[in-house]
Amino acid sequence: MTAATHGNTRDALNDAKRINAASQRAARVGLDPALWLVVPAAAFMLLLFIYPFLYGLALSFAPKEGDWLANYTHFFTTDNLWPTIATTLKLAIPATLINVGVALPIAFKMRTKTRYQRWLTTILVIPITLGTVLIAEGMLIYLGPKGWLSQFLQYFHLYDAPIRLTHNYWGVLLSLIVSGFPFAFLLILSYITGIDPVLARAASTLGADSRAQFRHIYLPLLAPGLAMCFCLSFVQAFSVFPSAVLLGSPAGPTRVISIAAYEAAFEVYDYSLASAIAMIMGFVQLIIVAGVLGLRGVFYRGPVTGGKG
Amino acid sequence: MQLSSGGIWLDKTRIDTLPPEKRGFGMVFQNYALFPHMTVAKNIGFGLKMRGVSGSQLTPRVAHALKLVQLTGQEHKLPAQLSGGQQQRVAIARAIVIEPPLILMDEPLSNLDAKLRLETRSEIRRIHRELGRSTIYVTHDQDEALALADRIVVMREGVVQQIAPPPEVYAQPANLHVARFMGYRNVLHLDVESEVDDRVTLTASDIRLTGVRKQPLLGKRAAVALRPDEIALGEGPDGVNTITGRVANVEYGGRDSLVDIVTAAGTVLHVRSAAPLVLDESVRVHIRPERVLVYPDEALTPAREVA
Numbered sequence: 115m116t117a118a119t120h121g122n123t124r125d126a127l128n129d130a131k132r133i134n135a136a137s138q139r140a141a142r143v144g145l146d147p148a149l150w151l152v153v154p155a156a157a158f159m160l161l162l163f164i165y166p167f168l169y170g171l172a173l174s175f176a177p178k179e180g181d182w183l184a185n186y187t188h189f190f191t192t193d194n195l196w197p198t199i200a201t202t203l204k205l206a207i208p209a210t211l212i213n214v215g216v217a218l219p220i221a222f223k224m225r226t227k228t229r230y231q232r233w234l235t236t237i238l239v240i241p242i243t244l245g246t247v248l249i250a251e252g253m254l255i256y257l258g259p260k261g262w263l264s265q266f267l268q269y270f271h272l273y274d275a276p277i278r279l280t281h282n283y284w285g286v287l288l289s290l291i292v293s294g295f296p297f298a299f300l301l302i303l304s305y306i307t308g309i310d311p312v313l314a315r316a317a318s319t320l321g322a323d324s325r326a327q328f329r330h331i332y333l334p335l336l337a338p339g340l341a342m343c344f345c346l347s348f349v350q351a352f353s354v355f356p357s358a359v360l361l362g363s364p365a366g367p368t369r370v371i372s373i374a375a376y377e378a379a380f381e382v383y384d385y386s387l388a389s390a391i392a393m394i395m396g397f398v399q400l401i402i403v404a405g406v407l408g409l410r411g412v413f414y415r416g417p418v419t420g421g422k423g
Numbered sequence: 424m425q426l427s428s429g430g431i432w433l434d435k436t437r438i439d440t441l442p443p444e445k446r447g448f449g450m451v452f453q454n455y456a457l458f459p460h461m462t463v464a465k466n467i468g469f470g471l472k473m474r475g476v477s478g479s480q481l482t483p484r485v486a487h488a489l490k491l492v493q494l495t496g497q498e499h500k501l502p503a504q505l506s507g508g509q510q511q512r513v514a515i516a517r518a519i520v521i522e523p524p525l526i527l528m529d530e531p532l533s534n535l536d537a538k539l540r541l542e543t544r545s546e547i548r549r550i551h552r553e554l555g556r557s558t559i560y561v562t563h564d565q566d567e568a569l570a571l572a573d574r575i576v577v578m579r580e581g582v583v584q585q586i587a588p589p590p591e592v593y594a595q596p597a598n599l600h601v602a603r604f605m606g607y608r609n610v611l612h613l614d615v616e617s618e619v620d621d622r623v624t625l626t627a628s629d630i631r632l633t634g635v636r637k638q639p640l641l642g643k644r645a646a647v648a649l650r651p652d653e654i655a656l657g658e659g660p661d662g663v664n665t666i667t668g669r670v671a672n673v674e675y676g677g678r679d680s681l682v683d684i685v686t687a688a689g690t691v692l693h694v695r696s697a698a699p700l701v702l703d704e705s706v707r708v709h710i711r712p713e714r715v716l717v718y719p720d721e722a723l724t725p726a727r728e729v730a
Contacts, residue, residue: 321521
């Protein structure tokens with residue numbers, strides 16, 4: 115009995131030693147058992163993003179008829195397809211510039227914690243939670259020819275000409291601003307509040323008024339964040355779909371690239387062409403994002419505090 | 424922040440109503456507050472640039488400030504590439520290069536480690552001497568205050584307690600609060616036995632001390648403040664101000680040791696002693712009457728009633 119116990123103990127000890135040696139070996143080659151925790155996330159990415167992407171990419175080179183590049187040549191030679199790139203850029207770039215450009219000064223004004231900041235943040239979060247379809251529906255009712263805005267302006271004779279803010283370019287642009295502005299604002303606000311306010315105080319004791327503080331302290335420190343915010347806002351605006359259909363005129367001036375892809379996939383049932391359009395869409399986004407992030411290298415990208423503490 | 428009353432004047436200008444950028448004094452912050460995206464030279468030149476000083480005049484002035492804080496050769500580094508002490512010297516150079524009439528330093532050494540704090544303290548003293556500009560230096564460290572100040576203002580809860588040169592604040596604290604701050608670690612509460620002019624004799628069960636009254640006393644109780652390094656071993660002349668006790672704790676400190684002596688009635692005295700003392704040893708200590716400072720009992724002296 116005693117011997118058996120001893121034997122068990124010895125086995126256990128040996129086991130422990132073996133496991134220990136194994137983990138030490140793993141550590142020597144740089145493997146941490148905690149690394150296994152990444153497996154679910156990696157599998158998720160692989161199955162739901164990388165595989166569909168590669169599948170789509172391959173599909174786009176296997177057209178229904180013609181050589182392997184037929185879809186791409188078709189896209190760039192068809193008059194209702196290739197202009198969708200310009201149409202989408204014409205919506206996405208102004209919307210992004212307005213969102214980032216307007217959010218920046220407002221976020222700068224709101225950088226100190228006040229009661230208003232909480233209220234404004236709450237009001238701005240609402241459009242994010244509602245989603246684009248609901249916003250589009252609301253805007254249709256509110257901004258439409260018989261909507262409240264139109265009726266109000268006409269009742270008080272402030273503007274008597276007919277108001278056309280829906281089913282055209284402006285409706286889609288407005289909806290991109292309504293849904294994209296809160297996102298840009300909250301992102302920039304978090305970047306600004308991350309900058310140590312003592313830097314601004316130091317600048318003010320050296321004679322910088324708030325305009326100079328913004329130009330010389332906040333703007334250079336924010337530049338990388340602004341570039342990031344621009345990219346995220348742009349990607350969001352470039353993939354506009356529901357509001358372009360509901361608020362725009364999807365056959366004309368707001369026929370964006372995602373509509374072209376949708377039509378190819380679900381009206382013509384040409385998945386191969388739809389994949390090619392999606393690839394082109396991704397490529398255009400990639401060019402813009404790479405360009406903006408490339409600019410980021412020009413700016414300072416270190417810590418945004420002024421010392422210890 | 425709004426003032427509750429009064430105003431703050433710098434020479435003939437009222438400055439508390441001005442926005443910070445118009446006040447025109449240099450400020451050194453506790454956490455340096457250097458601009459992380461600017462080089463050392465750009466940091467130092469920032470105030471000059473804001474004042475419209477152009478390149479040809481700016482460069483020599485920045486170079487001069489760099490020389491003053493002994494950082495010549497580091498001008499193209501970013502703050503993150505400097506040590507804490509160097510960063511604080513850049514902050515000082517940045518504040519003084521605009522030649523302000525007044526420099527404010529808000530605990531500039533409290534983020535530095537002990538050795539660097541001493542070195543930077545000497546640097547600040549030297550820069551101040553070479554520059555000769557009025558400087559207001561805020562600190563919680565009485566050694567720093569004594570080492571750097573020409574005049575010390577001791578504040579408590581926003582009320583001035585004493586304004587005096589360092590030796591006077593050190594030797595003759597105006598009240599019990601200042602005494603505590605200046606290192607009078609022993610504060611005993613005793614009964615007043617007699618008062619002759621400013622000489623006061625006080626007693627407790629096994630202590631009898633004669634000292635100097637620093638403030639008018641209120642009632643029959645009073646507090647005495649004693650510095651640990653002014654209590655000497657042995658019996659006083661004619662047995663005056665002698666206390667007998669037992670060694671309860673010894674903290675070795677190199678040149679001398681910090682010793683706790685407990686009297687029979689349980690009163691604890693902190694004493695600095697160069698002679699080696701052994702735990703539980705019975706000792707007698709004494710202190711000169713002019714170094715026994717007598718104040719009214721502190722319960723009766725709020726911060727706002729000051730001398």
